[in-house]
Amino acid sequence: MSNADIYHEMIVDYSRNPVNYGKIEDHDVTFHDSNPLCGDSIDIDLKIADNKVTDIKFHGKGCAICMACSSVLTEITKGKNLEEVRKIEKNDILSELGLEHLQAVRIKCALLSLKVLKSALYTYLADHLDDSQDIDKLKEDAASLY
Amino acid sequence: MSNADIYHEMIVDYSRNPVNYGKIEDHDVTFHDSNPLCGDSIDIDLKIADNKVTDIKFHGKGCAICMACSSVLTEITKGKNLEEVRKIEKNDILSELGLEHLQAVRIKCALLSLKVLKSALYTYLADHLDDSQDIDKLKEDAASLY
Amino acid sequence: MQSTQSLFENLRKDFPILQRTVRDNKPLVYLDNASTTQKPNQVIDSISNYYQNHNANIHRAVYALAEESTEVYEAARDKIANFINIKNRQELIFVRGTTEAINLVAYAWGRPFIKEGDIIVTTEYEHHSNIVPWQLLTQEKGAKLEYIGMDDNGELILDDLDKYLATGKVKLVTFSLMSNVLGTISDVEKIIEKCKAVGVLTLIDGAQAVPHMKVDIEKLGCDFFAFSGHKMLGPTGIGVLWVRKSVLETMSPFHGGGDMIREVHKYETTWNDLPYKFEAGTPNIADVVGFGAAIDYLTKIGMDNVRAHEIELTKYALEKLSEVKGLHIYGTKDISKRGGVISFNFADVHPHDVAQIVDGEGVAIRSGHHCAQVLMERLNVAATSRASFYIYNTKEEIDVLINSLNKVAKVFKL
């Protein structure tokens, strides 16, 4: 895959018209993180009811890859129950966009929002559960994404 | 000059039987310094009367070069007036012992006692004169020996 | 002029990496020189030669290799001192790079001298390495960090400096001689004049300046000066901190260890002479030697020629880039006030995406915050793309950049 090929129609479109972009003022949980090396920065807000993600929005600054992946991630996440959200893996997003072979530096752009989502999730669970072992596992999950 | 040639009879003798080795309890000035790199360390005590060095002794730890040069230096110094002591140069000592071509690291062994003597002298002068410009020059002299 | 041009054409062959291709067999066009420069054979070989023939620890031993090693190490110090007109070699301390240099000052000068209520002044266009150490210091001491603002032309607003100096609380003014994002050359004469008038010390971050123009420390009149070897043909891992002797003599030691001591006893220690008091432990000997070789190389070209070459390239690049539709260039267009660093944004395309696509054409430019997030906030952008030049770059390479930007336009349908 050549460098320019990464930027197919779908990615360019998502970058200009991201899906689920914005804030949820009465979110149940929100999380912010940034990529120390490139400066990409993402916030995700979640509404959660009955153990399900009923609404999700993201905002922040990032490259086309970051925006497209965040869009796809929020689309995948909306409506899922928390157990399903936990199980979302990096390839679920990358494959959706044909980015399986992205190089190491850009992987961090692609997965920043997944990291933020997982962090949001464990923040929520920590407040609402006391199954601490599981939370540690989730924390590790989030940290080991890249 | 090969390395072993440095160690002619005179140097070996001085190293075993240094001249003017010891302390002067009622010195008029004393100074201590050491060579940070090799650990050689020298004290010089001076008796001064009528602007003349009436007695001088040194003690400390050092290699044969250091001991021989300290011996020669004290021999040269004794009896000289302060103006003459000021004018003692490194070659006055090195040439006495045939050490003009000593390599850079060992030069510091050879000249440590001269540095201590000059420092002792400016300490004395600072206490007994107020010709501060001259003292600065002497200080520089001592510092620039090596 | 003819001969200078052929000088610059010829020197490319000294840089083996410039013969490389990247990605799909595209010739490398290296335009990230503000980040680090490539190295000529003369520098690479000087390091190999040191290890093959002279390697030994310095200063302490009497044997032949140690003597040679000490000699080449100290000779490099003299070369560097000479290059930027440092009169007293005791003032030149070897460090890992600009970052360590500034942190050394923050620890060894800042910790003893900065007190509650004091002010340290920096600028909005500093590199993180000239901001974060001062944040850490002022937070620890209850002092304040203030910023000289930047106007829309990318130049410092010196009225801000006047305002801070007027408080009488400023202890240090620290600024880069050239911005690593905008290329702005600071108005160093005015800044130092103002500071000197009220007896305030100045630190200059010379990381971007020393590689690209003649710098004369004596003439600048600052008190601290820092720069890195790897940004001027030298190896990674070596840089210089210069401190005016009268200030250096008041500073506490930084690292404790071998070589920086005079006498160590169990409960007290005395310090070695300058500059060794600040060079604890085995130094990066081989890279000091390599840095010396880089200085030789630049001296042979002549720093005025280096600057002239970069002015020519920068002019050409500014012209060509201005013609690209939708491309916005930051900073002044006045070539006399800027170096060969051009930051830009291209329509609504994120700099990472720009960099990625031009990389596909063999062009290496940087994208991101360039370790200058405070400046990004000031410019109100998340990031910029940045092309930066050095002695081996050519106008043809700038043409390749422009062509690759056209590819970006195509992909992003601009």
Add this chain to the structure above:
Amino acid sequence: MQSTQSLFENLRKDFPILQRTVRDNKPLVYLDNASTTQKPNQVIDSISNYYQNHNANIHRAVYALAEESTEVYEAARDKIANFINIKNRQELIFVRGTTEAINLVAYAWGRPFIKEGDIIVTTEYEHHSNIVPWQLLTQEKGAKLEYIGMDDNGELILDDLDKYLATGKVKLVTFSLMSNVLGTISDVEKIIEKCKAVGVLTLIDGAQAVPHMKVDIEKLGCDFFAFSGHKMLGPTGIGVLWVRKSVLETMSPFHGGGDMIREVHKYETTWNDLPYKFEAGTPNIADVVGFGAAIDYLTKIGMDNVRAHEIELTKYALEKLSEVKGLHIYGTKDISKRGGVISFNFADVHPHDVAQIVDGEGVAIRSGHHCAQVLMERLNVAATSRASFYIYNTKEEIDVLINSLNKVAKVFKL
């Protein structure tokens, strides 16, 4: 055994400097390996190759060279982690050398955690780099520095440790795994057991140990561990600090600057993940790569073979040196408790004079205080001569040393 011997005979050809002659055409006999070792072509070439083909700044850019450069840099981290059995690469911080590593701990852990009245325990046979940083810290904080004494055999008196631990005030025990003067291998298991029993942190100076024997950080159980690349075939300017994650997470940043931050704002900053939080500025990339090549080289030989080779040489040297009339050897004769470092004094001849005369025969040994003046005071000597071995040394070279000592005897009429 046969094959190991030929292994060691063959590897000399990898070291170009060993083909050199010094002084009056004497073949070089390099016996100052405790100070720094020589470098094989594999290491020298890895550095050249990095600059010729992959040089770029790491971590931040998206272009091809930056990708390659980041990859080789981080691959070296993994190699080194693996070599000393560090399970979590986030715990491995690159520094200039052992001295910087220990100072980093004194600043980033010591300054926040050491309080008035606390005790830090070191030993009488430490290198200055494991004494002076603790003097500076304890003096600043009004804390106390205490020394574990050494018996006449050159071994630590662990009763002293018990005594200090019993006060309940000890916050850190710091010691070298192998003395750079006597070669003594510390009784690390006992020391760490005692400290762990009372929850006291331990720092190991591994500068002399890691190059010469298998070291397993996981098994040692200490909290901080430091060593230098240049003492184990690697380049100058690069070393490692390892800190147990649970401790590292409590530490303040050391240097502020690029790469160690997450987000920088004007008045506050957040930190990058480990280990980058402690690697500010452009690191010494090429020498990290070179260090990786040194690790490859040693791994191929096998550290058990390295140790076996040195035991053989040391045994032989101790035997031969014992036969020299008037020569006094310091430290234990028990070969299982010592490495290949032999300190001695020769009648009343000062070590500098010994070193100078043997240098005339091509033999490089160290003389002086070896950055261990506290130990010199303990031994009641001004200095010692020191011969130290590495993988390329041979018995024949030890014979040359012995012959050159006979020359000393002749000159000084012993």
